[in-house]
Amino acid sequence: MVSIKEIEAIIKKAEETLKTAQFGFEDLSDKKRRTSGLRNLIVFGRSVTFVIQNLKTPVGEKEFSTWYLPIQESLKSDVLMKYFVTLRNEILKQGKLPISTSTRVNINPGNMSKLGNPPPGAKSFFIGDQLGGSGWVIELPDGTTENYYVELPTSMADVRQHFSELPVPEDHELKHKPIEELCENYLGKLESIIDNAREAFLGQKVQKVGKVRLPAYMRVVK
Numbered sequence: 412m413v414s415i416k417e418i419e420a421i422i423k424k425a426e427e428t429l430k431t432a433q434f435g436f437e438d439l440s441d442k443k444r445r446t447s448g449l450r451n452l453i454v455f456g457r458s459v460t461f462v463i464q465n466l467k468t469p470v471g472e473k474e475f476s477t478w479y480l481p482i483q484e485s486l487k488s489d490v491l492m493k494y495f496v497t498l499r500n501e502i503l504k505q506g507k508l509p510i511s512t513s514t515r516v517n518i519n520p521g522n523m524s525k526l527g528n529p530p531p532g533a534k535s536f537f538i539g540d541q542l543g544g545s546g547w548v549i550e551l552p553d554g555t556t557e558n559y560y561v562e563l564p565t566s567m568a569d570v571r572q573h574f575s576e577l578p579v580p581e582d583h584e585l586k587h588k589p590i591e592e593l594c595e596n597y598l599g600k601l602e603s604i605i606d607n608a609r610e611a612f613l614g615q616k617v618q619k620v621g622k623v624r625l626p627a628y629m630r631v632v633k
Contacts, residue, residue: 417469418612425462425605429598432456436594442544442560450502452594457499459601460486463608470612478611482604491585494577495597510590511575514539516568525567530559538563543572543590 432455438448467475486492501507516538523536533547534556545568546560563570571589579585585593606617 414469415613418466421462421465421469422605422609422613424465425459425608428455428458428462429601429605432459432601433598436591436598439591439594442542442558445542445544446508449590449594450508452598453495453498453502456597456601457496460604463604466608466612478608482607489600490577490579491593491597492600494574498574509574509576510541510572512539512541512543512570512572514568514570518567522567525564526561533559538568539570543570545570 432452435448435450435452435455438444438451441448464475464479466479470478498508501509518538529536529547530549532549532551534550535548536546537548537558538545540558544558544560545563546558549557549559551557573586573588573590574593577583577585609615609617
C-alpha cells in the first residue's frame with residue numbers, strides 16, 4: 412500500500428534541502444560569504460535529486476521509474492545541470508571551484524567622488540577581486556590589510572564572475588552569463604522537479620504568484 416505520509420515526508424525533505432541551497436544563493440550578494448554560499452548551493456542542490464530518488468520505496472519502483480526516467484534523461488542532456496554535478500564532485504573530492512572574473516571599467520577621477528569619502532586607513536581601491544567584489548584596501552593598526560567592499564554602479568564598472576570550465580565553445584551564450592543567473596536557473600529546475608513530484612504522487616499542484624512559489628497548502632482563488 413502506498414504511504415502518503417512517507418511520500419509527503421520525502422518531498423518535504425527535498426524542499427528543505429533545496430531551501431538550504433537557496434540560502435547559498437542569497438549569500439552570493441555577501442562578498443565575505445560568497446564562496447561558501449556558492450559551495451553550499453552546489454552541494455545541497457545536487458542532494459535534492461538524491462532525496463527525490465527515495466520516493467522509489469513508497470510509490471514503487473515501476474511507477475517511480477516511469478515518472479523519473481524522462482526527468483533523468485532531460486538532466487543528462489542539459490549542459491548546465493550536468494556541469495553542476497561536476498562542480499559538486501570537484502568541490503567534495505578536490506576542493507576545486509573554477510571561477511573567472513570579467514570586468515568592464517569606465518571610471519575617471521570625477522566618478523570616484525560619487526563613492527563618498529574613503530574609509531579611515533584606505534590605501535588603495537580595487538575592482539573585481541577573486542570574489543567579484545570592489546572596494547577599498549584598508550590598513551589596520553597592526554599593519555595588516557583588509558578589504559572594505561562597496562557597491563559600484565554598473566555605469567562605473569560591470570564586474571561579473573563566470574564558471575570558467577563550462578564544457579561549451581567560447582562563443583556559447585552560457586560562457587558569458589554571470590554565475591548568479593546560472594545558479595538561479597539551476598535552482599529553478601530543481602524546484603520544478605520537486606513540484607512535479609508533488610503533483611504526480613500527491614495530486615497537489617503548486618502555484619506561483621509571479622516568481623514567488625506558494626506553499627503547497629496555499630491556493631490563489633481567482
